[in-house]
Amino acid sequence: MDESSQFRESVKSVPLSYATCSIGSNQADTLPKKLEAISNAGFIAIELAFPDIIDYGSQLLGHQIETNNYAELVTVATDIRKLCVAKKLHVMMLQPFANFEGWPRGSQERKDAFARAEGWVEIMVALETDILQVGSTDIPLSELSQDPEDFISDLQILCDLLARHNKRLAYENWCWSTHAPTWEDVWNVVDKVDRPNIGLCLDTFQSAGSEWGDPTTSSGRIKDASIEDLNRQFLASMNRLASTVPKEKIYLLQISDARKPKTPMENKRLDGLWPRARWSHDFRPMPYDGGYLPVEEVARAVLRTGFRGWFSMEIFDGDPDGKATREETEGMEEYARRAMRSMERLLQSCEDVEKV
Template sequence: MGAISGASLQGIPKSYATCSIGCRESDTLPRKLEAIKKAGFTGIELSFPDILGYGGQILGHSIQPKNTTELRKVCSDIQKLCDKNGLKIMMLQPFANFEGWPVGSAEREDAFERATVWIELMKVLGTDLLQVGSTDSPKEKISDDRDTIVTDLRELADLLAQNGFRLAYENWCWSTHAPHWKDVWEIVEAVDRPNIGLCLDTFQSCGSEWADPTTSSGLIEGLSSAELSKKFSDSLHQLAQKVPGDKIYLLQISDAYKVSPPLEDKVVDGLRPRGRWSHDYRPMPYDGGYLPIEDFAKAVLQTGFRGWFSVEIFDQGQDGKGIEYEMDSYAQKAMRSLDKLLQNCATE
């Protein structure tokens, strides 16, 4: 695989997901944006729950997630706040459980209604990118037929294209049908639209192909350490060779704690083990995690990708019970960790 020059990484734009900062009730969206800006980030992934939370704050009542009239007003205020802080709204996220519902079902109707609402909000926010996570709906409820998945996403891509918008499709490591980067890439290729690409994530891919929160080793078991390393290395080589850099829209950055004792291998509160791991055990790089995130980031960069590196961390501490921090210093620490990651990815 090709060399990665340090000079080519100097212009990498850096973003922060608003859902992954703040631990107190006083950590409102305006304060989040201020902390992110002070740390030197130039963009954000705007989280829909943050829109709802800020809307409740300024309107004095909770907002229904399909109340387009009220949501548009709130998003107009958010767009002004971002302008004030010099932050680009790089993406709206996380659009979940969209694909695979039976034709004619209430769930499929709801999915497309939600898409229509979110597209209206994207117009107000000034962002052109929608993140869609590979669904984790149970197999008993959705189809895992690849043609059905592709048809749904193609229809969504075409809806977005009417407004010049793009779709960033992400593999969630606990997804029902697409837990690996290769799964979502094959789907993106089959959708075959110019406005669909990948949202890759260091946690999601390392967490699906290399690690396992339900084992005492923290690794996927059933094969030797050498076999696991080779299998993961081969996957990274395929990523670097097969995926064009311009079909990667962003790389999300986080690590993971090795959970001790391991998580129980069962569904809890509707979440599979890797889903619970994702929600609570994802620190920033170089802060106690153990995933080979540098190796994954290098493979992504070897595609020629030089787009957004975006911090998306969900750190409730190694015990998953929560941590306290001050947002300004926390965001600054995240920036330092991101800079270190980029430095370590340079091979020349």
């Protein structure tokens, strides 16, 4: 079998996951119903979103659970684990752990962040999941430590905490992050942290949305750059990813596209959200469903590293105009099945090793 044939065959083995925060459009869409739809569509794992633990736990225990009541949350997590086993779903990762690193030494925010980390590890143990997703912080740098080494030190301490329980840290470049918005930024951080249990949570939206797309411009692209120049620059970045990042340092690739806003977003922080964060919240469909980012190029680059781990659908396709979304119209079951078809089409598009 030649190299191209081996590549195509290996791509077919990629395991598929679905984020629980990316399905369900109303309160009636409970976690058990989400798990059923995800399982019936053929996915074999989930990213479990912390808000789903809170929502399900409040239903299970009959009262609202506080986000720091870890005794109750562990009880709920144990029950969720049983639900997943019944649906033959692996809890691949707990997410999203946000705004952890870089708080000033001695600050209450830093104390709270580390207390939260210890509680989330307890939840991970109950879920029997081994990956914690940590998004690169989006707190304004003026509010954080002015020593870049403090960011590294915080993540090293978190890695060591996770290691005591045989857990791993998947570090993600949120494209609106104030200190690490690109894949190269988070890779540099992971390299400096230098722990065996830290790797990357890569994301087609986050990578293409930080280096190619921009919701604040009329074209939806960075600085209204010419498409030829932008594609050339982005392809060079993806080639660097493919040749730089070891496959064992990639823990998963999250999959989504982006819609171009009808009018450019205001280029400032509104209600605590940067423009790209607002873009992420409501404008992220599954691939081949109205988006415009070069998501295939990201997926292809990740596969060219030799990575054959989790591809996980994480989409947030709201309707800013207030109309019914496609998920509301067709229901969770069909929505999850369409997501599976989208995943299969994406992987098929990546089977040609000659495409870069």
